Amino acid sequence: MESNGNKRYFDIVVYGATGFTGELVCEYLSKKEGVRLGLAGRNRDKLEKLKERLLSNKDQKKAKSIGIVLAKTNDLQSLKEMTAQTKVLCNCVGPYLSHGLNIIEACVSEGTHYTDLCGEVPWIRQAIQKYHEVAKEKKLKIVPSCGFDSIPSDLGVLLLQKESEKRGLKPFSDVILYVEKSKGTLSGGTAAAIIGNFDFSDEHKSLAKESFGPYALYPEGEAKGPPQSDLKTILYDKKRESWVGPFIMAGINTRVVRRTNALSNFYYGVDFKYQEVSVFSSKKKARKFLLFGGLFLLGVKFSLTRKLIHKAFLPKQGDGPSLEQRENGLFKLRIAPRDWSSDFYVTVEGFKDPGYGSTSIMIGEASLCLLKKPEETTETFGVVTPASGMGMTLIDQLNENQVHFKIEGQS
Template structure:
């Protein structure tokens, strides 16, 4: 990576809802007069200027580019070490940008949760990115940094404190406040819509190892939980977690890319805790409702209800809702000797926007400024950035990690 580039980071899509939050975070945390050189970018100079006036000041450079014009993308990418993009759905707007970053030499991070598109990027570009020394890192928001880094941290502490790895980890969402973002709903709906029309995409979605290297797609994990059951591990009723279909595949890819650091027999799953007794069971059933609505067929009554219920792209929680949101995740680990341990990850803002914008911002800074593992390709947060990202998340992004 060329150390003399004009910018460390370009935030692509900075005039969008999430993009402006990332820009606001970088300006508040790092300003423009320090060591970090960054810019706001998008297609429309007027919109970018207006957003800059809201979230920063005129000291933040603006870069105008056209995502459909390779020459325009090339000119932008040659100016920066890292492209940080919030422009989704990525299956629609991300492919040319990924290809250009690999060709012209810039690391890349995004908020993609579109499993079928991520599979396409792996198949098309992993080897080329390796050859060019470029890190392409998807899922740098609530999906899937807390899950991926939570497992990474739990395994690291299990080895350090217990002298053995965890052969199985069950992640349970213990608490969460904050609405689903419109962009996340649009992306998930797009994934499910395409899966209903394309058997190959469907196979990727239902395969627990669908993001693993093609020769490493076997293991003991089953498809993600789709019903409400009582979980002896957490002593609670549990139901489906809407992000599990993305997070679990990312964690398994991390294991494969790390040379099976968690073990060839490592197993992982995710679910949402809903409490004990009859009340807990009913709460679990209600928590499964968004997933039912989201998977409804296009044009159906249920889908029309979902489209009215969920926010549209660019919509999301208010500032107060973002500030007062939180999440708490528990990582129930079974170690090699059968003993147990518990990892915890908490976030201090709503998951969809408040925390996600800080996580993505720190991932971009990490890629630009830190000493990182010598690995390139289509990566995961933990394999691309490891301890350096863990440190940034705790120091700056409002996440806490604990183990006992």
């Protein structure tokens, strides 16, 4: 049935429901009992077909729990009408820099919690500057970056620090994340986000330094922590006994983790440092990665070649892997104090393609988590992070749904 416009008719509305990732999120949420799900977008025919697919082999009771909402990104009134009907809005329409902040404007206006898959630091920074305080006053949770970037990083560091506290230790002041394994395809959304970040730098040169700095997502007016940067070369990590190099998602993940620390009254410490790296099985593979990565970065640095690379080599928005590819993907991360001074560390493991299969689970569970009362999650409101906004509760949910967070002893 189509939504009748009543207040909070839905528990969760997925905006961008007919996009590649949006459909996966809808498929995931449609299997959850007792959840009233809204499928939102601008094309009624596509939404009807999606609803029909989701309801195949389901009973009539389930049919009543899925509805359709029409809205357009450039039509603020339609967005307000959409967000007024749901408790949580899950935004799968990217790249986010291209679509502006209307969707968050609508959520804040109508008192609706929010999740998305944004990997664009400048966009999140703009959202913080414009909406954090008013969302905080309204006790709303606006939670960007609820996919592979940045839930595993953000919640993994939280779990490490909680375990340290549990053992009577101080929080670790210097933490590193190793990408041990990753099998999957670069998503069209991630590719668009990468290109969008470079476009933003070209168009807003005066804002680029602050928008991409290590503390870009820190609260306004908060004193910055110690100098730190993302790894830009390869090196031999003596503690890990392997070659490591840059991790493509570090630019967003590290900023989100640092914001979590600041929003959590500096639970990790005012001098907290954090870095993410990729692990390679040999120096040869590390060098090969650095060579091709360097050529890619050189190419996307300039507007003309950036457009050519995006068109010729990168996946397009809405493109994605087959079901078999999604099911055969995986990732495994290790999070530890940099000096390996403890006898434990955290692993985060997913058993589907990180950018699609696991991401649809993560944002689905994050959206479900926001349906809980604040006392069941955290009392932190505003433009928050997965860890500061949902905390250990989201870890528990994900552990039951194929994204596993574990405390392990050092081998």
